[in-house]
Amino acid sequence: MTHCLVLAAGRGERVRSVKYPESKQYQKVNNISPLNYLLMSLDKIDEIKTITVVIAKGDAPKFRENSKNIKKLRKSVIGGKTRQESSFKGLKNIDKEFGKKKNQKVIIHDAARPFVSKKLIKLCIKNLDNYQAVCPVIKSDDTLKKLAKKNQLISEDRDKIVSVQTPQGFQLKEIISLHKESKEKFTDDISLALEKKIKVKLISGSKANFKITNTDDIQMFGQIISGKKNNLVGIGFDIHEFTKGNQITLGGLKFKSKYGLLANSDGDVLLHAITDSIFGAFNSGDLGLHFPPESKLFKNKNSIYFLKKSLDIMKKRNGSIINLDLNLICDYPKIKPLRGKILKKISSLLNIDIDKVCLKATSTEDQGFINSKNGIAAQAIVSIEVLEYEK
Numbered sequence: 001m002t003h004c005l006v007l008a009a010g011r012g013e014r015v016r017s018v019k020y021p022e023s024k025q026y027q028k029v030n031n032i033s034p035l036n037y038l039l040m041s042l043d044k045i046d047e048i049k050t051i052t053v054v055i056a057k058g059d060a061p062k063f064r065e066n067s068k069n070i071k072k073l074r075k076s077v078i079g080g081k082t083r084q085e086s087s088f089k090g091l092k093n094i095d096k097e098f099g100k101k102k103n104q105k106v107i108i109h110d111a112a113r114p115f116v117s118k119k120l121i122k123l124c125i126k127n128l129d130n131y132q133a134v135c136p137v138i139k140s141d142d143t144l145k146k147l148a149k150k151n152q153l154i155s156e157d158r159d160k161i162v163s164v165q166t167p168q169g170f171q172l173k174e175i176i177s178l179h180k181e182s183k184e185k186f187t188d189d190i191s192l193a194l195e196k197k198i199k200v201k202l203i204s205g206s207k208a209n210f211k212i213t214n215t216d217d218i219q220m221f222g223q224i225i226s227g228k229k230n231n232l233v234g235i236g237f238d239i240h241e242f243t244k245g246n247q248i249t250l251g252g253l254k255f256k257s258k259y260g261l262l263a264n265s266d267g268d269v270l271l272h273a274i275t276d277s278i279f280g281a282f283n284s285g286d287l288g289l290h291f292p293p294e295s296k297l298f299k300n301k302n303s304i305y306f307l308k309k310s311l312d313i314m315k316k317r318n319g320s321i322i323n324l325d326l327n328l329i330c331d332y333p334k335i336k337p338l339r340g341k342i343l344k345k346i347s348s349l350l351n352i353d354i355d356k357v358c359l360k361a362t363s364t365e366d367q368g369f370i371n372s373k374n375g376i377a378a379q380a381i382v383s384i385e386v387l388e389y390e391k
Contacts, residue, residue, distance in 0.1 A: 008111035009079025029222035034114035134169035136205030234281030238272035239377035251342035268303035273380035278310035335361035
């Protein structure tokens, strides 16, 4: 079994500024933080069975916000004063639950490296079958110079210098023993293995697996995230017949009316159309599939309940609504006096700016089924932005 230990207890002071007030692992850029993106990616890798994150004392609320819907996530561990202490505390926590089981592997990764690839992680895990430790490295393409006294530059052989990355892989028992035995201070776990002359397999790292250290790096994170976003579009339609009654529900609000609406639920055509459009964007069926009309469970149900189901699907995919275009087809009631209230309510339910919602109404000139006596219909087209993770 392979466990992933993510080290996220650092404060990232070199990133913090007025523009970026949070620690680098929690700093949201384009609606996502490096830690959140990393955990979502790790959660999709079959070879990883558990994920343990070491966090700083006091960061629990931030961590909860940035780790929602991660299925393989274990309870977080409070880190130490140094990276080495934090790594050791995380390893002991994993060992406490899984240490008595055979063939337990662990890959240790920095939260500040959000773009680690599935390929690199799989290669790291695979090599642990034949080696005691695995570490990715990259060679420099630049000419390297050593800065001496009086700003003198001394040439270095770049073929003999590599940059060390994470994830670094170990047998769980082995790396714990190395931590216990070492009295030296190290900046990463592979240094412990090298000190004890453990057999280490060096594998090719990736430039994409860069470490966020300063403001330029967090800006580059945002630019890369922008390139990983995809737009989904969904369409929804709903129609309900007028019946005896004195009120109707539109957009989550109740209005006085000379009719009611014939429906199993509250008959809110607007919320039904919006819900179906979001389901459609994520290829998740329709309203009737999720909430069968013949079921007594949903009799007279408030349509906000249905909408929340579609929003949950969107949240799990880290989606955000770009814009929502709505069209009410009716001769009754007159929508113009109600438009402002409906827009405000819908934007509140969806937690989006009101200017992202357009509500139009069209009359049928009292022709066809949808007229002043028979009924009302609604159309919705939604555009949703989602992050695409490596498959």
